[in-house]
Amino acid sequence: MRVALFAPLNVYDARRALRTDESSARSCSVPACCAKRGAVAHAPDPIASGEPPRGSPWDDPLLVAPLAFVDLEMTGLERDRDRVVEICIERVRGGTLEARMSCVVRPEGDEPGGGAKIHGIPPAELANAPPFAELAAEVVRLLDGAVLVAHGADHDVAFLQAELARTGRQWRCVHFIDTLLLSRRAFNFQSHRLVALAKELAVESPTSHRADNDVRVLRAIFARIVAELRPMTLRDLWHVRVGAGHVRPEILATVERALASRTPARVRYRSAGRAAKDIVFHVTALRRDVDPPVATGYLDHTRGRRELRIDRILSIELLGGS
Numbered sequence: 001m002r003v004a005l006f007a008p009l010n011v012y013d014a015r016r017a018l019r020t021d022e023s024s025a026r027s028c029s030v031p032a033c034c035a036k037r038g039a040v041a042h043a044p045d046p047i048a049s050g051e052p053p054r055g056s057p058w059d060d061p062l063l064v065a066p067l068a069f070v071d072l073e074m075t076g077l078e079r080d081r082d083r084v085v086e087i088c089i090e091r092v093r094g095g096t097l098e099a100r101m102s103c104v105v106r107p108e109g110d111e112p113g114g115g116a117k118i119h120g121i122p123p124a125e126l127a128n129a130p131p132f133a134e135l136a137a138e139v140v141r142l143l144d145g146a147v148l149v150a151h152g153a154d155h156d157v158a159f160l161q162a163e164l165a166r167t168g169r170q171w172r173c174v175h176f177i178d179t180l181l182l183s184r185r186a187f188n189f190q191s192h193r194l195v196a197l198a199k200e201l202a203v204e205s206p207t208s209h210r211a212d213n214d215v216r217v218l219r220a221i222f223a224r225i226v227a228e229l230r231p232m233t234l235r236d237l238w239h240v241r242v243g244a245g246h247v248r249p250e251i252l253a254t255v256e257r258a259l260a261s262r263t264p265a266r267v268r269y270r271s272a273g274r275a276a277k278d279i280v281f282h283v284t285a286l287r288r289d290v291d292p293p294v295a296t297g298y299l300d301h302t303r304g305r306r307e308l309r310i311d312r313i314l315s316i317e318l319l320g321g322s
Helices: 014-018 123-127 131-141 152-165 179-186 194-200 211-229 234-237 248-259
Strands: 003-007 031-035 066-074 085-093 096-102 149-150 170-173 265-269 276-289 294-299 305-309 313-318
Touching: 066 131, 066 152, 066 211, 085 131, 085 152, 096 131, 096 211, 123 152, 131 152, 149 152, 149 211, 152 170, 179 211, 194 276, 211 234, 211 313, 234 265, 248 265, 248 276, 248 313
Parallel strands: 066 149
Antiparallel strands: 003 096, 031 170, 066 085, 085 096, 265 276, 265 313, 276 294, 294 305
């Protein structure tokens, strides 16, 4: 049986962890996720669900906000039929690992080893693993009050909701961070699959498609994305979109300050089909009559006129102390 459950600063006994009292499956302290009795819920559309709730953790400085990095391996792609066979969750704050679980899961209702061609876990390892029901309380405890981060996150959220519903819990995660979407905005790569990103960004991934390996890769890729997009809060990251013309409010507000103060700005900009590039830009006008809005101005070194789509600005900072 492959079980690893970790508490802050020390490793504690897995059996004791799995006996966590049901009271740990309480509603989350913020409405991002909650645990109730009920039926299976579907992963929500991030825009249709509205903005995340105001306050912690979404408006905390990024270095203090609690994050739950999640990866699941499943027997297939149908959440109502297929089952989770491996789970890894790492709860992190400011780059520090606070708690962790990594466990192979016996898929109840399936022959041990079902879908082995997909997940690659030996049948004998699955046969000796605990069912998801034994892990459910600890899963909810690790997710409680944190912002879930995953690659193709709506898929992981849907499977978690389905598995927890089978244990009698209706856990809902309305708002989350999806590194698949973020990478498409930040990087000009041919593929944005996790294994392809690991190769492009030189992140070691010795055992891809195993949950613990993929969470380690996920955290490294998330750090690279943050370095590109330079968000101050998780709310700012949540506003990142691709192909929707959606503008990050923090970016738009900084463009407005650059225009009002006539202060040049250092902009990291990614045009369609190109890698991101740093420029120094003087904003002379802001067009709000187009969607998405466009900043008009000129480049510092050439004085050449240029228009920047606000949704394609990865980061912006005013120069000259303004």
